Amino acid sequence: MLGPPGAGKGTQAERFARTRGIPKISTGDILREAVQAGTEIGLRAKAIMDRGELVNDEVMIGIVKERLDRADAANGFVLDGFPRTVAQATALDAIMAVRDPLIVIDIVVPEAELVRRLATRLICDSCGANAPVGDGTTTCMRCGGRLVQRTDDNEAIVRERLKVYHRQSEPLVEYYRVRPTFRSIDGAQPPDQVAADLVAAIESTGAGAVTVGKPIGRSAKPGVQP
Numbered sequence: 690m691l692g693p694p695g696a697g698k699g700t701q702a703e704r705f706a707r708t709r710g711i712p713k714i715s716t717g718d719i720l721r722e723a724v725q726a727g728t729e730i731g732l733r734a735k736a737i738m739d740r741g742e743l744v745n746d747e748v749m750i751g752i753v754k755e756r757l758d759r760a761d762a763a764n765g766f767v768l769d770g771f772p773r774t775v776a777q778a779t780a781l782d783a784i785m786a787v788r789d790p791l792i793v794i795d796i797v798v799p800e801a802e803l804v805r806r807l808a809t810r811l812i813c814d815s816c817g818a819n820a821p822v823g824d825g826t827t828t829c830m831r832c833g834g835r836l837v838q839r840t841d842d843n844e845a846i847v848r849e850r851l852k853v854y855h856r857q858s859e860p861l862v863e864y865y866r867v868r869p870t871f872r873s874i875d876g877a878q879p880p881d882q883v884a885a886d887l888v889a890a891i892e893s894t895g896a897g898a899v900t901v902g903k904p905i906g907r908s909a910k911p912g913v914q915p
């Protein structure tokens with residue numbers, strides 16, 4: 690699943706994975722898991738992070754491969770936050786060569802809407818979880834902590850983050866766009882509508898309603914193009 694910060698990608702990925710009974714795999718989570726489990730690749734990642742460096746493509750790919758090989762991902766999975774680069778996407782294709790085709794969903798949200806969302810985003814001051822703005826709650830759903838305004842998310846910083854995202858992700862979107870299993874959906878709608886469009890987009894690839902990860906073919910039905 691692709692999409693800029695503020696597009697609701699993590700929430701939608703989690704929601705979809707839960708309804709299908711498949712794991713949502715985010716690189717942040719699996720990095721933490723691999724480090725905790727003390728696998729060889731996890732230890733390499735820890736050494737890199739302890740030096741204050743970013744985990745490179747090679748290590749990241751190794752960690753993702755290790756995670757996708759686990760039994761719970763055999764019938765499908767949702768990847769959130771990976772791949773981020775064309776190099777990672779190429780490596781993912783190699784991993785997927787013996788599996789069913791990858792379905793790629795790009796959640797598209799106009800920049801003005803992303804800026805509005807990110808600049809007003811609330812964050813838990815104990816666990817760091819993001820919270821949607823507008824439902825009036827000031828208590829974190831995850832840990833019960835206090836929700837506060839994110840101070841680093843002022844407009845200039847938000848715009849810079851989005852610029853960085855687009856610079857990185859545009860080649861990735863171009864890499865995937867030509868595939869019959871690529872769809873983009875409108876992420877500016879209410880979350881329930883985005884979730885419905887996500888399911889429809891995935892099903893329109895021919896993956897069927899049972900599980901994602903079954904053999905899929907070309908579909909005559911076009912994806913939602915913004």
Ligand SMILES: [Zn+2]
Pocket residue numbers: 813814815816817818829830831832833834835
């Ligand atoms: Zn919290």
